[in-house]
Amino acid sequence: MKVHEYQAKIIFKEFGIPVPDGGMAESPERAREIAASLGKGTIAIKAQVHAGGRGKGGGVRLVGTPSEAEKAAGEILGMRLVTAQTGSGGRVVRKLLVEKGVDIQSEIYLGVTVDRSRRCVVVMSSEAGGVEIEKVAGETPERILTEHVDPGLGFRPFQASRLAFGLNLPPDLIRKAAGIISALYRLFVQMDCSLVEINPLVITSQGELVALDGKINFDDNGLFRHRELEDLRDIHEEEPLEVEASQHNLNYIKLEGNVGCMVNGAGLAMATMDMIKLVGGEPANFLDVGGGATADMVKNGLRIILSDPNVKAILINIFGGILRCDVLAKGLVEAAKEIAIDLPVVIRLEGTNVEEGRRILKESGLNLITAVDMNEAARKVLSVLKTK
Amino acid sequence: MSILIDRNTRVLVQGITGKEGMFHTRQILEYGTNVVAGVTPGKGGQQIDGIPVFNTVAQASKETGPNVSAIFVPPAFATDAILEAGDAGIPLIVCFTEGIPPLDMITVRKYLDGEKIKLIGPNTPGIISPGKCKVGLMAGYIHKEGNVGVISRSGTLTYEVVYQLTKRGIGQSTCVGIGGDPIVGLSFSELFRIFESDTQTDAVIMIGEIGGTGEEEAARFIKTEIKKPVVAFIAGRTAPPGKRMGHAGAIITRGRGTAEEKIQALADAGIRTVDNPADVGEVMASMLKV
Numbered sequence: 001m002k003v004h005e006y007q008a009k010i011i012f013k014e015f016g017i018p019v020p021d022g023g024m025a026e027s028p029e030r031a032r033e034i035a036a037s038l039g040k041g042t043i044a045i046k047a048q049v050h051a052g053g054r055g056k057g058g059g060v061r062l063v064g065t066p067s068e069a070e071k072a073a074g075e076i077l078g079m080r081l082v083t084a085q086t087g088s089g090g091r092v093v094r095k096l097l098v099e100k101g102v103d104i105q106s107e108i109y110l111g112v113t114v115d116r117s118r119r120c121v122v123v124m125s126s127e128a129g130g131v132e133i134e135k136v137a138g139e140t141p142e143r144i145l146t147e148h149v150d151p152g153l154g155f156r157p158f159q160a161s162r163l164a165f166g167l168n169l170p171p172d173l174i175r176k177a178a179g180i181i182s183a184l185y186r187l188f189v190q191m192d193c194s195l196v197e198i199n200p201l202v203i204t205s206q207g208e209l210v211a212l213d214g215k216i217n218f219d220d221n222g223l224f225r226h227r228e229l230e231d232l233r234d235i236h237e238e239e240p241l242e243v244e245a246s247q248h249n250l251n252y253i254k255l256e257g258n259v260g261c262m263v264n265g266a267g268l269a270m271a272t273m274d275m276i277k278l279v280g281g282e283p284a285n286f287l288d289v290g291g292g293a294t295a296d297m298v299k300n301g302l303r304i305i306l307s308d309p310n311v312k313a314i315l316i317n318i319f320g321g322i323l324r325c326d327v328l329a330k331g332l333v334e335a336a337k338e339i340a341i342d343l344p345v346v347i348r349l350e351g352t353n354v355e356e357g358r359r360i361l362k363e364s365g366l367n368l369i370t371a372v373d374m375n376e377a378a379r380k381v382l383s384v385l386k387t388k
Numbered sequence: 389m390s391i392l393i394d395r396n397t398r399v400l401v402q403g404i405t406g407k408e409g410m411f412h413t414r415q416i417l418e419y420g421t422n423v424v425a426g427v428t429p430g431k432g433g434q435q436i437d438g439i440p441v442f443n444t445v446a447q448a449s450k451e452t453g454p455n456v457s458a459i460f461v462p463p464a465f466a467t468d469a470i471l472e473a474g475d476a477g478i479p480l481i482v483c484f485t486e487g488i489p490p491l492d493m494i495t496v497r498k499y500l501d502g503e504k505i506k507l508i509g510p511n512t513p514g515i516i517s518p519g520k521c522k523v524g525l526m527a528g529y530i531h532k533e534g535n536v537g538v539i540s541r542s543g544t545l546t547y548e549v550v551y552q553l554t555k556r557g558i559g560q561s562t563c564v565g566i567g568g569d570p571i572v573g574l575s576f577s578e579l580f581r582i583f584e585s586d587t588q589t590d591a592v593i594m595i596g597e598i599g600g601t602g603e604e605e606a607a608r609f610i611k612t613e614i615k616k617p618v619v620a621f622i623a624g625r626t627a628p629p630g631k632r633m634g635h636a637g638a639i640i641t642r643g644r645g646t647a648e649e650k651i652q653a654l655a656d657a658g659i660r661t662v663d664n665p666a667d668v669g670e671v672m673a674s675m676l677k678v
Contacts, residue, residue: 085630114490114491114494114570114571116570116571116599116600116601116602116637117600117601117602117605119493119494119497119498119571120494120498121491121494133642134642134643137642138643150498151494151495151498152495152498189491192489192491194490195641219489219490219491220632220636221463221487221488221489221490221569221636222489222491224463224464224487225464225489251634253628253631253633255626255628263544264544265542265543265544265545265634266542266568266597266633266634266635266638267540267541267542267543267544267545267546267568267595267597267623267634267635267638268542268543268544268545268548268623269633269634270545270597270598270623270624270626270627270633270634270638271545271548271621271623271665272665273626273627274623274624274625274626274647274665275664275665275666276626277625277626278663278664283626286627286631286633286634288634291525291543291544319544319547319548319551320527321525321526321527321530321543321544321547322525322527350548350551351527351530351547351551352527373666374548374665374666375664375666375667378666
């Protein structure tokens with residue numbers, strides 16, 4: 001689960017990591033109030049969307065007075081912010097972070113994540129903060145310092161200071177930096193995160209360290225330990241069809257193509273999408289109905305696929321194991337009675353009770369195109385798209 | 389011989405009285421697997437289809453001598469269930485639970501490695517050695533006893549590939565699902581090593597997917613350590629970055645873990661990769677000259 005910058009900064013503060021003074025505003029008036037409370041000096045107005053590259057997209061402004069803050073807020077709120085990470089549709093800005101401007105002397109990167117291949121948590125720091133860290137990692141990996149954490153020992157103070165000393169900081173900031181690095185690790189573990197970053201952590205011209213921007217991604221599997229985090233979820237930032245699917249226990253991800261897919265199992269669903277692409281089509285979505293799909297789930301899955309206006313044909317690929325083909329077939333027939341399926345549907349069934357499943361579909365009188373294997377299914381989808 | 393499980397396997401089911409646990413216990417019994425005991429804290433003394441249920445793994449272990457534990461316990465308790473099985477000295481643990489936090493698995497894996505205990509999963513479809521034993525969720529009849537080993541990160545995609553083999557008359561020695569989570573027990577590489585020394589296995593199929601670097605590590609390992617022929621398929625070429633594709637581990641983060649990188653690593657190691665998932669069986673058949 002992702003959260004906004006302003007929410008991440010509230011959590012940073014709870015863990016003792018210094019952040020600029022400020023607050024969240026949903027109206028220009030509120031932005032003015034917050035700006036007025038911050039005293040003299042520059043004020044930053046930052047659009048709050050779950051995507052990076054906001055500055056380049058025009059979602060960040062620096063102003064000098066509360067009335068300028070109000071004006072800038074009025075311009076940014078409601079705008080459709082398009083960045084490298086939002087896709088062409090962009091995101092509507094509903095919230096702003098209004099905070100005290102900071103004099104930047106230099107910028108540091110700090111991050112914590114799971115190193116999957118070494119099976120441990122890794123804490124990272126770099127002098128090359130402020131820019132995209134992927135780029136630094138790709139071009140000059142030696143500029144990123146890493147410390148791997150032994151799960152039995154935890155992140156040790158010597159590791160924090162090794163990272164801090166590697167940043168070439170003024171001597172009086174070493175201990176402070178090590179403290180911030182340790183706090184970031186504590187936050188990561190205590191809150192069950194998958195990624196925590198401060199980028200940049202700035203050294204101000206007054207010689208202070210401040211987290212100017214940050215990111216916290218919570219691990220979805222750890223959320224059962226942190227019910228309070230539910231309140232931080234902003235469903236405006238999620239694709240509406242994906243939100244609806246998750247309410248029906250379906251795993252759906254919207255893509256840009258025109259072939260709607262319904263598959264049981266995540267691996268087979270990805271392979272089916274790849275297959276569509278391989279024969280020259282474009283998948284419209286990933287949809288995994290899971291191993292224990294019910295008639296209701298099949299129905300809701302179909303409805304979600306059909307509500308994507310880009311979809312021109314549907315491919316259903318089911319390899320029945322625990323999910324029996326006759327159950328799937330019954331679900332499909334029921335769904336077809338309730339929702340008008342006005343698009344061609346190619347269906348490939350295999351596995352447990354497949355004969356019974358095929359018989360149910362045949363006797364239903366539904367206009368389905370059947371296929372015996374994945375190759376044939378993909379080819380048939382393509383040919384119906386061409387004849388349309 | 390198959391790997392990991394065979395006719396001598398004695399299974400303990402943790403969470404046997406739950407809905408999932410009971411359903412799958414009956415399924416694996418039907419396949420002929422020897423289930424010797426179940427564990428559910430507080431339900432000791434009961435019987436499930438004639439199988440004795442105990443309160444603790446230690447007790448079940450002492451009285452029935454299991455050598456594999458199958459875990460069907462909800463995510464909040466699954467970590468402890470794995471550690472309890474490990475503490476009782478059960479040498480192979482298969483954890484089916486989906487949704488265990490990766491940070492918990494880091495600690496678990498470290499402990500099990502220290503004790504030399506093998507873990508399969510979590511979030512795995514399990515293991516089957518066709519004709520001998522099943523500790524898994526897969527439908528038994530799509531398999532056939534034979535000489536091809538299968539290692540995979542997913543469930544139904546493995547069934548798809550296995551069925552392609554079976555329809556061509558190619559049997560399997562053992563099929564193992566390593567699990568769809570970011571941190572799992574035995575990796576592709578570790579299983580390749582076991583298959584390499586298995587006399588029943590003549591070739592191995594690897595089914596990978598986006599996320600992590602397990603496939604890349606396996607590619608380097610195969611190049612130097614594995615002499616048996618290998619066929620690989622990687623799912624998720626069309627998956628967008630930053631989106632979790634069903635499995636907790638199937639996500640392209642920070643531009644790493646893409647299908648292209650994995651396919652490149654396999655190609656660099658001289659491993660035959662198949663682009664079309666429907667062709668895996670055929671390619672294996674031609675390799676074995678069946």
